[in-house]
Amino acid sequence: MLEIKNLHKSYPIGDSSLHVLKGINLSVKEGEMVAIMGSSGSGKSTLLNIIGMLDEADSGDYILDELPIKNLTEKKAAVYRNKFLGFIFQSFNLINYKNALENVALPLYYQGMKRKQRQEKALFHLEKVGLADWAHHLPKELSGGQKQRVAIARALAANPKLLLADEPTGALDTATSHEIMAFIQQLNDEGKTILMVTHEEDIASMCKRIVRLKDGVIMEDKPVTQVRASQYV
């Protein structure tokens, strides 16, 4: 599903540059649920952004579903992001002047889907996250957990192969975090491949595999026994 070989990335800082990723090798199979952990500055978010085609690596190979992701034009990257990837952000990143339904329908708009079909599909996904009644509310009228659920519905709308989550529970309280995690686990149970960046041990333990990064290299990569979030809810 996902193959990363000897990936390097550095950011220029003034005259010098900061070497963030120093040769990452990672392979993820379909149906996995992987947590990427590490202290801040370890390079975990950078890795996720490169996987999400939101950022580009300096060198190394990245193959997603047998497609080499390299030197993509902006246009092509946009198509790939739309087709293969769903994003869940810590700060939700909903468009504030669009209501929940319109936010969820946006990736479908960029797929060129017809308006009516788009809205039906968006409503279906909102229903799945339990927010059908909130379809016509603006993000500012929703709670943090509700916003994140809208964001998840949006990430699912385009039916992506890979779901990328950057600290999905970072802005939520514990109860809401567990609720969101239970939902993400359910998606994984249904077969979605999920990659998640977090620095919280209890959240990471709800995944099936933990990859630990330190100073730009993988320190540890081991499967874990999944803790079901539903038992806390």
Place this chain on the structure above:
Amino acid sequence: MFDLDLWREIFQSINKNRTRSLLSGFTIAFAILLFAILFGIANGLQNTFKEAFGSDARNAIMIFPGRTTKAHKGLQAGRRIQFKDEDYNMLLDEFGDKVQYITSKVNRNASASYKGERNNYELRAIHPEYMFIENNKIKSGRYINQHDLDNKTKVVVIGKVVEEELFIKEDPIGKYIDLSGIPYKIVGVFTDDEGDNEESVIYMPLTTAQFVYGNNDFVDMMHLTYNPKLSYDAAINFGNSITKSLKDKFSVAENDQRAIRLFNLAEGTKAVNQMMVGLSFIILIIGFGTLIAGIVGVSNIMIFIVKERTKEIGIRKALGASPKSIVSIILIESILITAIAGYFGLLIGMGVLELVAPYLEAYFIKDPSVSSGLVIGATLTLILAGALAGYFPAKKASRIKPIVALRND
């Protein structure tokens, strides 16, 4: 290709970001409004100027004979100069290409009466072309024509005031008016923009007057307009050469200023026109200044809008928006706002001009107005400037990595 979804996105963005849309719209509308009003007022000033110099042909030259003051070629000083038809013919022969209209004139005062109504009027005997030199309009009937001139017919054309004073509730056309004992048939009534004085005049064919008042071919003065294509300097030279050839013909000393007197309006017109050019220049500067201020305003707004929407752009890109769709959504929105706001500015500006026009006449501003073509041109310029000013930041924003845009909180 009409993309309904794209337009829906744009209208939603305009509608949901009302403050932003209104503020940028206001800037545009205000720029166009100012442009229209300033231009209108400047035009009004120019109109006042134009009107102040009357409706008579402004390219006129008048030539009067006088008495010599210097002895020349054995002739004594104090000799009276008398123009005749041959002098008129000489001017036509010699300067035909530079002359637009020319007339000889005999001036008399006439005591006119009709059915017991009686009054004194100025009588001008003229060539038909005089109509164009004086800018007369025919109210009824006709003007003096060549046939009258050839046959010395006893016909007259009377001014509107003459008609009002002598013909009470009667149509003067075809009636006979008595001028110092001789009846003349009235063939027309004329009006003159310059008012009552110029309308208390009776016109008669030159040849008729020459026959009636002395049976000679004497001419009291000549009045002509020069070809309007002549530059002012060329026109002034033209006047000087007329004086010179008349002085030669009448054997007048070159430095004799009284014998032939020539008034050339080109001399005054030159000054007036230079002032007009100055005024036009000021108008142009005002127009460009307002426009540039508008362009700077639009550019600022566009840069601000793109900055403000950076995060939204990042989200859209993460969800699969192509750079092209990002640029078009921003550009079309700005063009739409500029066009609508510009149109409102135009309407309000023209409305304001219309409303205040009557109160401005006291301040030498007459009929302040701008051509809608000009204002539409200004609006289009602003739209273009807005599009250009928006294009580059939008293009740049569409290229930034989504992650950079998303980090922008």
